[in-house]
Amino acid sequence: MIAAHVGPGAPAASRPEWTPTALRAALEQVAPHRLGEMERQKDEAITLAARTGSLGPINRFLETWAVTVEIARIPACAARLRAAEHTARTVDHDDPAWREAMDEIRDLHSAARQSLDRQSLDRE
Structure with missing residues (x-):
């Protein structure tokens, strides 16, 4: 957990699973002001994945928001x-x-x- 790298302080939320729903719920707890940005990026990732036939954009979206939540929850x-x-x-x-x-x-x-x-x- 990155809390060990920054000193004391308990996470403000538990670490979510890497699903859009779980990441959104965690973001709602720790950084609700970023929900609109997340939804826009999710739509863009889905559109790009459909256009290219690749799951890469969705995987990048999930990783980006997992990292965002990991930082914001501490x-x-x-x-x-x-x-x-x-x-x-x-x-x-x-x-x-x-x-x-x-x-x-x-x-x-x-x-x-x-x-x-x-x-x-x-x-x-």
């Missing part, structure tokens, strides 16, 4: 991500703070993916 991680995203939006790209913010965003996403990968291995 308040300390969510706060770090919000701070880094704010910095990335508000400082000049030549500012070292911009690079630090981008590194923080990347690190949080990587830690969430690793946590989800470990969970997947534990289930096998």
